[in-house]
Amino acid sequence: MTKPAQHGKAALGFIFVTIFIDVLGLGIIIPVLPKLLEQLGHVDISTASQYSGWLTFTYATMQFIFAPVLGNLSDKVGRRPVLLVSLVGFGIDYALMAFAPTILWLFVGRFIAGIAGASTTTATAYIADVSTGDKRAANFGLIGAATGLGFILGIGLGGFLSGVWIRLPFIVAASLALLNAAYGYFVLPESLSLRNRRAFQWKRANPVGSLLRLRNYSRAVSTLITAYTIVYIAQKAVESVLPFYVIEKFQWTTYSIGALGIFIGALIAGIQGGFVRWTIPKFGLQKNIMAGIAFYGIGLLMISLINVGWMMYLCMIPYCLGGIGGTALQGFISDRVPANEQGELQGALTSLVSITTVIGPLLMTSVFHHFTEKGAAIYFPGAPFLLGAILMFISVVLTLRSFKGKEDDSHQIPKTTPHI
Template structure:
């Protein structure tokens, strides 16, 4: 919006804050069960931790599979029926499902509950589409940075809160997650306005667009978006090198226990939050989307190289800021993609991107964990504990080359139908200014996940 735009109303601030909280709760709901889920499974099956590990792997894979399948479904539904309805149903469904999980008497009911959680937690794609609806092109990277900060906050607090609550009762984290989701639903029911006017919605719900592979066809219609989406996939795939091997790697190479691992994960989350909530907003006006992307990706490569080659713990810690600075590339890339897609297809775009991230989550953990196990085994072609991180660095080097190609050929002109619609100049348009003011708590101020 221009400088003449009126100050954001309390209702508009609350709408943006609700999207922020929704994303944070999705991540919190994912992280809060990490410390307690294996123990709950052991309790339910009456077996060993080894048997529980099999169930944990199956549940994690199926959770990501549900995300892969239903992210485009939610995105397409939001294009047809509006963002508000889909977000509220997801929040309500997530709350009810956590109650079911908290009461689950068998591991199979727990398994089914996590499948439903994966479906409901797919609302992240709709939240991204909401931001694309209400925030002008030049401020979208800052807005996506706010969502990235929400992701980081959930990543920091989720496992810590789950461990604290689980020490009191192994089922208490699920009750707390249920309460937070249901409170979020009630809050959103009264304060969240619809961001997609009826005249800008899709005329019908098309199943060919809603299935994950059909949603990806959308990306092929926009060549530069397809290239940037491929970069997005490579970034997410590389990230699972850290998710799937870090605990074992830190113990094997540095002798770090659970406390040291927890501190370093908190450090990762803190650095990520600073990058997403502060640096992107401050650097975007000076550098622009394209330079931010081409600065962030090489820094991420450096971070993974530190991880892979560090023989002592302090060198590994040096790599964390580099890795987190790589987060400078994500929000501007996402903003560029929204600028190339028609307004009535923003939900499909975000659904397709969420599906790509989920697809990385289906295959990434097994890929990196098996590589780590192979290269520390007696059958290893060479002893290389950091192989997972070195492969991640290679993937991001390829992503850098691909991103350079994409941004050199991306369409610079603003499509006519991408201009801010008249319906957003009234009640909703000032929401965009929220991302450039200090309306959220200081650690949640926007700047561009």
């Protein structure tokens, strides 16, 4: 194997670990939050879920604002420095949250984490820099694997470590982030060549402006972006409500939540890291997108209806298979954007996901609270998951409209022209 190939694999490995740690910190607090919020706020589990929604709102708002800023900044100075500084920021954030004396400090921690979490923009741009064609879509599968694995294993790790000490998960996350920053300083090469760099412009780093520029692409792509905006909102039923749901309905402990998280993490790692690398070349991007949305909907519907706790494991199989759609979507869109705008594109897409993270958790936790609070007219803890399944059905309809009458638009050129 040549040195460049070895170097490239080491870089991709670092990007995988970086995204993993970024998302790990978000996932690691999920099993801890119900108990921690009950203790710090002296509230019941239903009310604690609403606090959780607002914490996620804070994180997502900061990510929405800073994702295009860091994406555009990385188009100017390169991907490497932005990634390393963000990792250091994560380490400081988790150390702060480890010793939070009140709920207010949890909000401060989520504020900082949202800014540092915008580095996902730069990481996805890095993948786009070093990948082409089918390899690009397949390598985006590594991002999906790292995201899913970090988020869900974060839940598992948080569940088990909190049994030792409720603050321990944050200390572990801080240590991992700082160690990865030190490791990356020595092994991570710069991926963006000098000829593909461009001047930083604040007007292009505007989060609203970056989203508006997504309209410049073909109608098929724009419709898919709309469909997946709905998908991301629907996903927040699992990401935001799941630990509160299993505690409320099945009286699960943090250890039980952690065990489920490890199971889901293993599923996602296999699907995103391996299975999707077979399905994309075999069936194409469009079929993967459609199948992914359908699997998500089936999984959410099953979760909303089950009455036995162990069936959560069964429900997670179709739900995790839904991840093949997100990987295909990123490859589908990225292929239509010039090399010197990949950072801007990924910043806009990250901002879009952040908007869904602003809307989704508040929506889903409010629905959960409404159907579980004392004196609720209808007691139905599964309501957020049923709502998510309905949203997935709407997304399927939009996606079908996007692909109707088109066998393959993979070579369609965006309506915008590259910036020189």
